[in-house]
Structures are given as C-alpha cells and as structure tokens.
Amino acid sequence: MKASVASLYQAVELHQEIPPLLLGERCNPNGSKAFKEALLTEDWDACLKIALDQEARGAQVLDLCVAYAGRDEAADMLQLTQLFSGSCKAPLMFDSTSPDTLELVLPLYPGRAIINSINLEDGGANLDRICRLAKKYGAAVVALTINLEGMALTCEKKLAVAKEIYALAVDKHGLRPQDILFDLLTFTVGSGDETMRDAAIETLKAIRLVKEELPGVGFTLGISNISFGLRPAARKVLNSIFLHEAVDAGLNTAIVDAAKVLPYASISEEDRKICFDLLFNRHPDALMTFIDYFEQVVEEDDNVDETSLKAEELLQQKILKGDKEGLGDLLTVLRGRWQPLDIINNLLVPAMREVGELFGRGDLLLPFVLQSAEAMKQSVNLLEPYMEKQADEGKTSILLATVAGDVHDIGKNLVDIILTNNGYKVHNIGIKVPAEEIIAKAKELQVDVVGLSGLLVKSALLMKDNLAQFQTVGLSQPVLLGGAALTTKFVAVDCAPGYQQPVIYCADAFAGLKAIRDFEAGKLVSTQWEESSVTKNRPSPQQEVLDRSFAPPIVPFVGRKLVTDVDVEKVFNYLNKAALFRGRWGYRRGKMSKEDYAELNANTIEPLFQRLKEQSLNEGWLQPKVTYGYFDCVSEGNNLLISSDTGEKIFSFPRQENAPGLCIADYLRNEAEGGDKVGFFVVTLGDRLATRTKQLYESDSYHDYLMLHGLGVELTDALAEYWHEKMRIEMGIQQDRGDMEAYVAQGYQGSRYGFGYPACPDLGAHDPLFEMLRPDEIGISLTESFEMVPEMSTSAIVIHHPQAKYFAV
Incomplete structure (x- = not known):
C-alpha cells in the first residue's frame, strides 16, 4: 500500500x-x-x-x-x-x-x-x-x-x-x-x-x-x-x-x-x-x-529572505529558546567570522542576559531558563577546543560553597548554572565546607566574590559565625548569602555588621546574578533592613492557654518498628503538587491569565509530572523506608524526658521569646499530670534518586536536574505526611482525610515538627533520636553536624495535642 x-x-x-x-x-x-x-x-x-x-x-x-x-x-x-x-x-x-x-x-x-x-x-x-x-x-x-x-x-x-x-x-x-x-x-x-x-x-x-x-x-x-x-x-x-x-x-x-x-x-x-x-x-x-x-552575482530582491535570520541572530534565538539542535554547525560558521571568545562575549552572554531579564519581568519561567542555560553550556563546550587557555582571565570569579554540615546543594548549583552561563568564572567547591577551607580556597583562587549556601536554620547561624572568621583573618571579598532559613532582616541585622565587606542576601539565583553585576559596576552594598510601620504597629500575639485535660492516646506499641515495604504509589497521593509545580519547579503563574496558566498546567506541567512519576517508578529510583515508634515521656520546662530501651533520653526545645511563648514541650504532660505518649519517625527515599540527580547535573541537563530534585524533595515530605497520618490512625486521633489544601493547613489533630526547622532547629537532637530509632538499619547516617544522608530523608517528633500547630522560634 x-x-x-x-x-x-x-x-x-x-x-x-x-x-x-x-x-x-x-x-x-x-x-x-x-x-x-x-x-x-x-x-x-x-x-x-x-x-x-x-x-x-x-x-x-x-x-x-x-x-x-x-x-x-x-x-x-x-x-x-x-x-x-x-x-x-x-x-x-x-x-x-x-x-x-x-x-x-x-x-x-x-x-x-x-x-x-x-x-x-x-x-x-x-x-x-x-x-x-x-x-x-x-x-x-x-x-x-x-x-x-x-x-x-x-x-x-x-x-x-x-x-x-x-x-x-x-x-x-x-x-x-x-x-x-x-x-x-x-x-x-x-x-x-x-x-x-x-x-x-x-x-x-x-x-x-x-x-x-x-x-x-x-x-x-x-x-x-x-x-x-x-x-x-x-x-x-x-x-x-x-x-x-x-x-x-x-x-x-x-x-x-x-x-x-x-x-x-x-x-x-x-x-x-x-x-x-x-x-x-x-x-x-x-x-x-x-x-x-x-x-560577482547581484543579489536578487525577491523578498524570499526577509524572513531569514543571520547566523548571529539565529544563535541568540537558539539560546533564548533553549534549542540545542544544530549548534555545532551554526558555531562552525560563526567561527569563520568571529574569535570563539568574541562569540561568547558578544553573542552568547547578551542572549543569556536577555534570558535573565525575561525571567526578572516574569515573562520566562525557571524551567525554560534552565533549558537556555543548557544551550549556552553546550555552545561554550563546542567553542572551548578553539579557545586559548587564558580565555578566563579578566572574568569576575565567584567561590560557591554549602556551609559545614549541610548536604543540600540544589540552591548552590542553580546559582552555579546561572552565573556560569552568564559568562562568570565559578568555583563550586561542594557541600559541607568548613570556614577554614572556604578561606583557604578564596585566597588560593583569588576570587572576587564568595557565595555561601545552606538550607537549615543551623546553616544560617553558621553563616554568621563564618563571617566572623572571615573578618578575623582579613578576608576582603564581598559575601553573598542564600538559603531557605535566611531572611532580609537576619542578614542585615545579624550577619552584615560582623564583616567589613558587603554582605548581601540573595533570595534566588537571579538575585545572585544581580549582585555580581552590581559588584562589577561598583554599586554593591550590604543588605539593608528597616522595620516597616506595619510591623511596628502589629498587635502583639496573646499568650496561648493550652488545654491540659487531654489524656494520652492509646498507642499500638511502645518502642520502635522498621518498615521496608512502603507502597510507593500511596506516597504520591500525599504529594503537594502546588508546592512542587510552583515552588520547586518554578512554574509560577506570574503575568499569565488564569486560563493561560491552566493550559500550561494541562499541557506542560502535569504531563511532565506524570512522565517523571512513571520514570521514577519504572527505574526504581524510589526506595521508601521508615523507622518509627511511640515512647513514654514527661515534660519538664523546655525539656522532654523520654523512656526508651536504650536508656533515658532528653530532648531540649527552644521557647519563643515573645508571646505566645510557645515551646514543643508544652504540648506534652508533665510528671504531676501523669506523663504522656510521644511519637517519632525517620523516613527516607533512599540514595538512588540523589545518584540520578547528580548524573543529570554533571551532564549539564539542568532542566531535568531541577525537575527531578524538586520531585524528590516534595516526595520526601509526602512520605512524611503519609506516615504522620498512619501514626494518627494508630493513635486513634485521625478524622476522615480531607483534601491536600486541608492537609497543608493542618486540618487534622496534632502536628509533626521536623528537626532542623524553626520550632526545633537543633540537629543535635538526631543523636538521641538515632539511638532510639536506629535509622542506620534503613541506610541513613549522620554527618559530623548531625545532618542526615541520603539527602532525601527527614525526621520528626509527632505530637497528639489538638492545639499543636506549626510555629517558629
């Protein structure tokens, strides 16, 4: 036929x-x-x-x-x-x-x-x-x-x-x-x-x-x-x-x-x-x-190519589009007209600058920025064999590091991607880097700017300490700070005064890019903060009165259990897609109409999610495992005393300085009230997902790296949410499950508080927790700073009290 x-x-x-x-x-x-x-x-x-x-x-x-x-x-x-x-x-x-x-x-x-x-x-x-x-x-x-x-x-x-x-x-x-x-x-x-x-x-x-x-x-x-x-x-x-x-x-x-x-x-x-x-x-x-x-041939004016682009324009369009196809052939032509370094400085870097401007105006979403960065990276790789070794001389150079004890590198790596593909020289020296090594590398490499990254509350406090060490040894570079636990106020009030050079809070990778450009223009100054009139006039919260009449729940066992046969499909049911799509992946609505964003969600975001879900399941990237337990306890001021088969353990929690003056220990009964029951868990997705994301990053697959890493982070939280619900069911305090919005708003009795986060920021609590739950038996270890490895792992204390909700100290 x-x-x-x-x-x-x-x-x-x-x-x-x-x-x-x-x-x-x-x-x-x-x-x-x-x-x-x-x-x-x-x-x-x-x-x-x-x-x-x-x-x-x-x-x-x-x-x-x-x-x-x-x-x-x-x-x-x-x-x-x-x-x-x-x-x-x-x-x-x-x-x-x-x-x-x-x-x-x-x-x-x-x-x-x-x-x-x-x-x-x-x-x-x-x-x-x-x-x-x-x-x-x-x-x-x-x-x-x-x-x-x-x-x-x-x-x-x-x-x-x-x-x-x-x-x-x-x-x-x-x-x-x-x-x-x-x-x-x-x-x-x-x-x-x-x-x-x-x-x-x-x-x-x-x-x-x-x-x-x-x-x-x-x-x-x-x-x-x-x-x-x-x-x-x-x-x-x-x-x-x-x-x-x-x-x-x-x-x-x-x-x-x-x-x-x-x-x-x-x-x-x-x-x-x-x-x-x-x-x-x-x-x-x-x-x-x-x-x-x-x-010798006279060009014909037949309007046949008013629509065609010159090679220079086509290269820049490919960067804007994130299109890698045909770059080799295109760059071969351009090398006949330009020196490789001139192609980078006069064509590629301006194109990436336009990408950044589009992102800044809300006209380009982060996933598309990373596709452009991939095209930029491939272009530079194709040009490198034809460039002289001293091509990097004169570039502004930046040292990037995740601070000691912190294994999280997604934020730092995104900064690396954006700065590198905007023509800057980046020295990314990895995770868990102590201040002494940062100082030594900054001096050895003679960098212009230092960037510190970290996810946890402890990491933010460590950045403040690092700055004091930088000041002591006379480091002279400006320092950029980035991380989820940082705020403008913390950087301006707690960090900047302790260091002689500018200290700048960077909320995202493009804030880092702006800071580098301000540095080159001689306009870089420390982050400033002034209390707004709204903040000044905000009424103080009232002291919360906790109901002490609630009896401890009846728990199914006392001690710990290991679970290695978690149903992966069930974990996906607890995934917060809004947090994944908008927060982790960067698909924010921005200037789009409601209808346009709905189309983007239906035609691009949701199919991407389904593809990654299918790949994760088929390739065996997810290995969810749990160790959890219930224990007898009594509260004593800010402390919680735990009875376990490995001896008594003490967990100390911080208290809010101002009203309502909350502390996690308050939600549990003291000895005079007869004591209480408390739960703990540690969950992990295993190390295969981290191995795969590392492969994607090292192969310059920036878009897929961000997408898969974001999925892993949110799935870790979904596993924690799933297991928290299971524990509430076992304690008899779980009502009918609502929708995801209700879960996000804690529309259930009790709360889980993650170690390393605002209500219990001390990761040192992992030391007694690991003795009680033995997470090493499901493949989890601790760094010297008590952070868990693999990265896609999390822990929590589970409180049954009806008034227990999230709060920050």
Missing part, C-alpha cells in the same frame, strides 16, 4: 512518481523572522498568510514549528493546527519532539500528518513515546540519524543509526517502512571546516546505501543546511544543485522554500561546475573559488 498524508481537502503521496515532495519550511520562528513576529504578537492571521503563501509557491506539505522561549508550545500548536486545518489544502507536518504537544494535536487534526521528528539522542525513550503516538494516530514520521554520540557524520554511521531506529520503529512499534522518512542529515560545505568538506558526499552515499539496506523507507533533507553561511544568491544555486543530486540518489521529500528552488535546466554549465566542485570536494580551493565566483 502506498504511503500518503492528507489534509481535510486532499491526500498527497509521500513517494511521488516525480520526486521530490516539497515540504514548506517557513512556518518556523527560528528560521523565519516574519513568522516569529507573528507568533510572538499572536497575529494568527499573519501566520496563516505565511502558510498560504508557501502553498501558492509550490509547497505540498507544510512544516509547522512553534517552539520558542517563553511560549507555550502546546497551546500555540493547538491554536495554529485548528486554524491551518480549515484553511490550508496542504497536509501538516508537526515539527516537535514533545510527545505531550503531539498527543494534544494529533487526535484533533482532520487528516494524516507527519511527525518531525524522532531520534536516539536520549537512547530511545522519547522515540518510543512518539512512535506509540504515530501508531495510534496513523502518522508518518521523520527520523533523524542522531544517537547518544551525537549527529551521524559519515555514511557508515548514518546507516548504523538508521538501522537502530528502523528496528525500534518498525520491528518494535509496528510502523510501516514506507511511513518513515529518514533525514540522514547534511551539513554546510560553506564553513571552511576541513572535517565538513565531504558533508555532501557522505549524505548522498548514505541515501543510496540506506535505500538498499532498508527497502521501502523514504528520505527527506533540510536542503538549505548544505549552504549555511553563504550569500543568499549563491545558496539558491547550490541548494538547487544539491537537491537535484539528492533526488538522483533517492531523496523522496525535501524541506525547502519552494520559491527558492531553481529548475536544474535553468542553471548554467559554469554555475553547475562551480557547485559540483564544492559539493564533491574536487579540489582544495573549491570553497574560495565558489565564494569568489558568486561575489
């Missing part, structure tokens, strides 16, 4: 009797300035006009790409699919590698589409998802010969990758060979790169070889790639010659602006010879001869 694609109005055969089938390429914001402007201003009529113009010029299928930084790809693709479906006779080719976007539009398209594209860049996971969609909705697919090693350059490599893809798409997923269009990739012969002189030869040989080895499959190519970097008039001729040769080799379809294709017969013999010499690398001076020859 012949392979065809169809719109609402007509069907078109993929394998034309007289090839090639022309695939229009201008509905793409990354290659068409006009389409980009129409998309960004949501001028849908202008988008449609560009599509219809291509039809009028001979395009038989329309490639539709809408992925662009700061835009909702799924929503835009849906909008234009619905518009184009009713107005365009040409079938559509959905240019997206997002399965979630494809799954949204494929069932709504009233025809048979092409999916552009699949590859093996991630080993095949994305390919599997897209092939399932292609099979389900009857779509054809474009397959790029890319695998874990990158883009296939030689004929042999192109064949090998094509065979791998064929085995998965045809043998595993049941797609028909004739529904696969292999894009064997071609690269510019116009860059002067010696390794690309045979690019056209390798591609043409590969088409013939794959056609022979994999009967029935089709082929496509982005024809204009062969001439990237050359003058428009020269490109038009070279593209047309290359298209002729590719069709002769077996090419079925071509991604090209039909208006830019010259009839082969209209091209002079002299033009053909010059092009053939370059395409087939017939002599060493073929490129210079070609350039000199076409310098």
